[in-house]
Amino acid sequence: MKKILSLSFLVVFLFNACKSDSKKEDTSVTEESLTEESSVELTSISIDSNAFEICKENECPTIDLNYLVAKGKNADKINQQNQAYLVEIFNSTPDSSSSKNLEEAAESFIKEYFEFKNEFPESPASYEAELYQEELVKNDSLLTYKTKFYLFTGGAHGYGAIRFLNFNTKTGEKLSISDLFSNEEAFTSYAEKQFRKKFNIISQSINSNGFFFEDDTYSLPENIAITENEVILIYNPYEAASYAQGQLELIFKKEDVQEYLNF
Structure with a gap:
């Protein structure tokens, strides 16, 4: 060496x-x-x-x-x-x-x-x-x-x-998560239903399967992308679950959530 x-x-x-x-x-x-x-x-x-x-x-x-x-x-x-x-x-x-x-x-x-x-x-x-x-x-x-x-x-x-x-693109300004949505509250409600469905959380607490959302309340991740055909949500390790659970991902068809989007 x-x-x-x-x-x-x-x-x-x-x-x-x-x-x-x-x-x-x-x-x-x-x-x-x-x-x-x-x-x-x-x-x-x-x-x-x-x-x-x-x-x-x-x-x-x-x-x-x-x-x-x-x-x-x-x-x-x-x-x-x-x-x-x-x-x-x-x-x-x-x-x-x-x-x-x-x-x-x-x-x-x-x-x-x-x-x-x-x-x-x-x-x-x-x-x-x-x-x-x-x-x-x-x-x-x-x-x-x-x-x-x-x-x-x-x-x-x-x-x-x-x-x-x-x-x-028109202003060069960085967009916050809220800037991506015309109705963030409605989108969050939709995303929670899909999250619960994917991870088999029916009527229990959102944290019942080992997640750790703050105040036991579902929230959107820090990283969201809106492509031509999809809306991608990524929870990185430690954001909503332990490192061992790895990255969590939700992908929606854009046509299903277009009414909530600004882009």
């Missing part, structure tokens, strides 16, 4: 870390090809361990990140909000960072790894960060990113999840 640098030497290298040739971009869409009036277009950026100088001389945690960058109308607003969203994912690790973008968050993740290894050099544990972002929906009114990620920082297991990030 390669020698771990001391923390003092690490700091010098880490924050002069990134080289542009290791940060890969799909350049099929250029700024010149888009006008102020055009719709948003998306490209993909990749960052891996080779993007950091220190990782070329030392054993680093696994870093494999792929995220979307918007170009065109409202792109700056969309990109700023997406970067903040991606940094928030990394803030679920033991030491929340004040990183301004995903690249800085990855640097902080590597720094935490070396601090851990300097304190516990005999530990076999390693760190791992994988993230993949893709376009799920893009039309005249709605843009939805699907983000799948997995983080491991030692312990019994890591944490992985799927998240949806919704934007109003």
Whole structure:
């Protein structure tokens, strides 16, 4: 195993870390090809361990990140909000960072790894960060990113999840769950009936089969996507059930719930 640098030497290298040739971009869409009036277009950026100088001389945690960058109308607003969203994912690790973008968050993740290894050099544990972002929906009114990620920082297991990030294409503003619905209360009632049916909860408490909704009251998940034909609800681990129960998913035909939707 390669020698771990001391923390003092690490700091010098880490924050002069990134080289542009290791940060890969799909350049099929250029700024010149888009006008102020055009719709948003998306490209993909990749960052891996080779993007950091220190990782070329030392054993680093696994870093494999792929995220979307918007170009065109409202792109700056969309990109700023997406970067903040991606940094928030990394803030679920033991030491929340004040990183301004995903690249800085990855640097902080590597720094935490070396601090851990300097304190516990005999530990076999390693760190791992994988993230993949893709376009799920893009039309005249709605843009939805699907983000799948997995983080491991030692312990019994890591944490992985799927998240949806919704934007109003016309304004570039991030949409809340409530913004997706014309009648959120009616949709919630419909979703609860379908949830109870799927998990065989007839007349009992919503938490009777091992779920832990707050105040024993059904609620919508944090991640909802509206595609051309479906409405997808995802409860990630710990959101409504234990880690062992994994991800819970409900999918409705859009035609069955269209009356409750804004998109």
